[in-house]
Amino acid sequence: MVRTKILVGLLAGAAAAASVVPAASAATAADPVPSGAKVVTVTMTASSMALSTDSITAGNTVFKAVSGDGKDHELQIVRLHSGYSLQQFGSDIGKAFGGDVAAIRRVDSHASFRGGAETHFRPGYMSVPLKAATYYLLDQDGNSVRKLTVTGAFQHRPAPQAQATITAFTYGFGLNGALPHQGWIHEHDQSDQPHFYVFNRVKADTTYREVNSYFKSGAQGQPSFALHANVSSGVISPMTGQNFYLDMPAGRYVVMCFWPDDDTGMPHAFMGMWKLITLR
Numbered sequence: 616m617v618r619t620k621i622l623v624g625l626l627a628g629a630a631a632a633a634s635v636v637p638a639a640s641a642a643t644a645a646d647p648v649p650s651g652a653k654v655v656t657v658t659m660t661a662s663s664m665a666l667s668t669d670s671i672t673a674g675n676t677v678f679k680a681v682s683g684d685g686k687d688h689e690l691q692i693v694r695l696h697s698g699y700s701l702q703q704f705g706s707d708i709g710k711a712f713g714g715d716v717a718a719i720r721r722v723d724s725h726a727s728f729r730g731g732a733e734t735h736f737r738p739g740y741m742s743v744p745l746k747a748a749t750y751y752l753l754d755q756d757g758n759s760v761r762k763l764t765v766t767g768a769f770q771h772r773p774a775p776q777a778q779a780t781i782t783a784f785t786y787g788f789g790l791n792g793a794l795p796h797q798g799w800i801h802e803h804d805q806s807d808q809p810h811f812y813v814f815n816r817v818k819a820d821t822t823y824r825e826v827n828s829y830f831k832s833g834a835q836g837q838p839s840f841a842l843h844a845n846v847s848s849g850v851i852s853p854m855t856g857q858n859f860y861l862d863m864p865a866g867r868y869v870v871m872c873f874w875p876d877d878d879t880g881m882p883h884a885f886m887g888m889w890k891l892i893t894l895r
């Protein structure tokens with residue numbers, strides 16, 4: 616079925632089991648959704664996905680991803696262009712992560728990726744402006760797909776305000792300020808390919824040279840600099856973005872993208888799309 620997640624295979628490895636480690640404040644963490652926001656809650660298990668509603672009016676929409684079985688799940692929102700079926704997409708996405716450049720190009724050009732959020736022990740949150748259309752919600756860690764129907768004129772509803780923006784470029788990331796370890800950030804894709812963001816905590820003294828040689832050597836095994844905390848946000852298409860709620864321990868991170876490249880078939884991180892950053 617539809618599985619886009621090969622991603623966390625690299626730095627994650629051992630970390631996958633501990634993905635999205637609960638913060639000390641997990642039990643008491645406040646709901647980061649502003650009052651008046653439209654929220655769609657998506658509860659996922661290995662075999663199911665339940666939506667709090669399957670039809671909404673166009674406008675800013677917060678998605679709250681919840682794990683219903685205590686396992687890791689990754690919500691992804693996608694719109695398929697006219698003539699590109701869910702079945703074709705499912706077939707292509709598997710080939711795309713296998714490095715099939717023709718499949719990558721079909722996926723990149725016929726699907727609009729509108730973001731997503733990971734959940735494990737805690738809910739994950741993201742927010743995106745949605746115009747009237749039919750969208751599919753996928754669980755990258757399960758087999759579930761649900762349709763979300765968005766209708767009507769765009770309503771200007773309250774949305775979470777981002778504290779800083781991290782922009783995806785062709786094989787790189789740029790920041791306009793310090794990203795909060797706990798707070799809303801904006802992710803924007805300013806390039807001609809889809810991208811997603813994996814934040815993996817690393818030791819404080821990790822150097823550019825260490826990370827670079829890890830990727831240059833083919834990313835074999837678990838690097839000595841990697842720590843367990845990691846979270847992935849969903850895929851966003853060129854010239855789109857999402858607001859994403861980060862809730863991680865403060866510290867040093869590598870942010871990277873593993874979307875397969877439309878020329879080489881390689882995950883972008885191997886083409887230099889990673890950056891050492893600090894979540895404050």
Ligand SMILES: [Cu+2]
Pocket residue numbers: 809810811872873874883888
């Ligand atoms: Cu990328």
